[in-house]
Amino acid sequence: MEFSNTASFQFSKAGNVFRNLLERKMAEIGLHSGQVFVLMELWKIDGQRQIDLASRLRLSPPTVNKILGGLIGADFVTRGRYEDDARSTRIYLTQKGIDVREQVERQWVELEELVLGELTETERLVLFQLLEKIIGGG
Amino acid sequence: MEFSNTASFQFSKAGNVFRNLLERKMAEIGLHSGQVFVLMELWKIDGQRQIDLASRLRLSPPTVNKILGGLIGADFVTRGRYEDDARSTRIYLTQKGIDVREQVERQWVELEELVLGELTETERLVLFQLLEKIIGGG
DNA sequence: GATTATTTATTAGCCAGCTAATCACAGTTT
């Protein structure tokens, strides 16, 4: 069996390539790859509980917890109380966390170009749809 | 900007899904996700130096070194001397490392089905080719 | 009301990536 002829194999390799590029692009503006996705979620809905962040991001609660530690340490985010439940905390964007969005958007456009540079517009759309199917199935 | 409409975003999410599935399938036969790729490389060419493994796998030397530690500990692989250069070591498959290939192949087929289950044969081929382009560019 | 079960956050610890820094050896240069 020739593993390298399978889509799974290519997918894994491409995943490494992508992660390295993502990390590099985000490092330029003082962020790590995992932090960006948490910020994106908070830009949509600020003040979410950690458990809801984890659920929406499809990540485990400990993973989100660890990432939040970094974001709090870098002052992109703060923890607040959740009114009617002492177990939960609300996560709020700081001004820095709000302001960094513009930079992330710029880097994201460049990332998209780096990763998909050799693909036509049609190919990008096809790839997007295929990935959507994979995510839905997983 | 709606990040979730970009291929990069979907790619990252799909990457997480894939890695989780890969890890789960390989755990069933006592392997970790990273170890499998090193074994695949050794199944092609046994007795490679670590630096060559890293280069062919497109991984950093420390990453390969760490993975080899696990493979040696689980007796899938052994370290040997490199004849004309005392800096290098040759990595050899053990009998266990040779024998496990059949199981990996079976798991790999199932993985492919899990990940790409909702895709037609044509879509899989298209995906494969798009991923190839991405890897080439990165 | 007291006990039990569930949920949320957190800690500990694992593997997979990475970079930076060491150490030992090989090769070159002078």
Added chain:
DNA sequence: AAACTGTGATTAGCTGGCTAATAAATAATC
């Protein structure tokens, strides 16, 4: 021969993902 340069393996330490186990608070049940 000696000094410098380069290369291969390794160590230390980081982020990002995970599971398992705790602790605290809420919810449910008896």
